[in-house]
Amino acid sequence: MKRRRLLLAIPGLLALAAPAAWGCGVCVEDKVAATYDHAVLQRAAANGQLVMFCGVTGRADAARLRQAAASVRGLDRASVRVSAQPAALSFALDPRRQSPRHAVAALQRALPPGTQVELIKLAGADGLQTAAAARGKR
Numbered sequence: 001m002k003r004r005r006l007l008l009a010i011p012g013l014l015a016l017a018a019p020a021a022w023g024c025g026v027c028v029e030d031k032v033a034a035t036y037d038h039a040v041l042q043r044a045a046a047n048g049q050l051v052m053f054c055g056v057t058g059r060a061d062a063a064r065l066r067q068a069a070a071s072v073r074g075l076d077r078a079s080v081r082v083s084a085q086p087a088a089l090s091f092a093l094d095p096r097r098q099s100p101r102h103a104v105a106a107l108q109r110a111l112p113p114g115t116q117v118e119l120i121k122l123a124g125a126d127g128l129q130t131a132a133a134a135r136g137k138r
Contacts, residue, residue, distance in 0.1 A: 028055070030086050031087075032121050034083035034086055035088045040081065040090070041123055044079065047076075047092075050092070051090060051122070052091055052092075052093055054107070055086075055117070056089055056116070057087065057116045057118075065080075067110070069107060074093050074094040075103065104119050
């Protein structure tokens with residue numbers, strides 16, 4: 001009987017001892033979650049803007065990413081969100097002033113050599129979509 005209780009208790013004890021689940025920072029969802037701000041999405045939708053989620057690789061700290069973002073035409077500077085780990089950036093963009101593709105190119109030009117920026121998700125009034133789906137629509 002004691003052995004049976006012990007066997008029944010083992011799964012519960014293992015669950016208590018399991019480490020907390022953390023995002024690894026590799027997948028797109030981790031990068032989006034690191035820079036997601038619901039208030040920014042709501043404000044952007046109300047203003048006819050798109051929210052761009054970008055992955056970043058290379059040497060660029062948060063201050064440099066913010067500085068580069070400030071130089072992009074049509075970007076709402078108050079919407080910029082930066083994450084160091086995982087390296088990611090998000091911001092609202094007025095698509096009437098510049099396309100998402102051109103905004104990423106402008107951001108790329110403003111960053112130091114060896115730093116890469118990639119559009120990974122795009123959010124508009126119709127919701128969050130992958131960058132590939134967004135490219136097909138725009």
